[in-house]
Amino acid sequence: MSLQPEARLPKLGLIAGGGRIPALIRDTCRIEGRPLYIAALNGFCAPDTVTGADHGWFDLPQVGALMKALKSAGVQEVCLCGSVTKPDFSTFKPDLKGALLLPRILKAALTGDDAILRVVMESFEREGFRPIGADALMSSLLVRETTYGSHVPTAEQAADMAAALAAARQLGAEDRGQAAVAAQGRVVGLEDDAGTDALLRRMAMEPAARGGVLVKCAKPQQDRRVDLPTVGVTTVENAVAAGLAGIAVEAGAALMVDAAATAAAADRAGLFLIGLRYDQ
Numbered sequence: 001m002s003l004q005p006e007a008r009l010p011k012l013g014l015i016a017g018g019g020r021i022p023a024l025i026r027d028t029c030r031i032e033g034r035p036l037y038i039a040a041l042n043g044f045c046a047p048d049t050v051t052g053a054d055h056g057w058f059d060l061p062q063v064g065a066l067m068k069a070l071k072s073a074g075v076q077e078v079c080l081c082g083s084v085t086k087p088d089f090s091t092f093k094p095d096l097k098g099a100l101l102l103p104r105i106l107k108a109a110l111t112g113d114d115a116i117l118r119v120v121m122e123s124f125e126r127e128g129f130r131p132i133g134a135d136a137l138m139s140s141l142l143v144r145e146t147t148y149g150s151h152v153p154t155a156e157q158a159a160d161m162a163a164a165l166a167a168a169r170q171l172g173a174e175d176r177g178q179a180a181v182a183a184q185g186r187v188v189g190l191e192d193d194a195g196t197d198a199l200l201r202r203m204a205m206e207p208a209a210r211g212g213v214l215v216k217c218a219k220p221q222q223d224r225r226v227d228l229p230t231v232g233v234t235t236v237e238n239a240v241a242a243g244l245a246g247i248a249v250e251a252g253a254a255l256m257v258d259a260a261a262t263a264a265a266a267d268r269a270g271l272f273l274i275g276l277r278y279d280q
Helices: 021-032 063-072 096-109 113-126 155-173 196-203 233-241 259-269
Strands: 012-016 036-041 054-058 077-081 179-183 186-190 213-216 246-250 272-276
Touching: 012 021, 021 036, 021 077, 036 063, 054 063, 063 096, 077 113, 096 113, 155 179, 155 186, 155 213, 155 246, 179 196, 186 196, 196 213, 196 233, 233 246, 233 259, 259 272
Parallel strands: 012 036, 012 077, 036 054, 213 246, 246 272
Antiparallel strands: 179 186, 179 213
């Protein structure tokens, strides 16, 4: 009897921004034996993310250099993950390929973040790479439809969740963000380009937010391969600082970094933390 060689997983090009998810994917690739190349983004990716991995460092406008490095490394699939703030395009100094792509990005920027990401993903596909999402690499990161921790929302807080969800959905439909805060039945804060943590820092200075609820959900047109809503311990800590009562996240369409630690942080603070399957 002859033994067939074990199928080799496609080589992954991990285009890494900030936060913990890129390092978690790196570790998953090591465990699975998946070959990996990390394209670390200057100013966003933590230096220790690339520890022990084949890698290169790139500025956002260096599209040509990044593509060339991925091809030279033999990458077949690419995953864009980690936090990246929208740049000031007026200060961009792109290479040739970046300069050719920039007009399409600037046009997409008039629509919103998701439109920009679609342009980026299409550019990778044209170069022969297959984009995949972080959830396809680590399904354990997906938020489940459950209560994390021991606290549950009151009827009043459930009403705040409904108000925040409606606002977050409208925000997403306009491609302007993924999160909203509501308190006492009315919306008091909306996410913008600066992200959820910045929203929560604003809410810490807004007395009307006290006792409110943060809701995060995917945009209706969300490309699941990139920019899924993400929460973690830092989200909980910022919600506590803002005086919120709880956090609700869309199950099956959002990521939670270290669910056990995030739930424990919510429990210590007396916050509820739940994953909900929202009806479309």
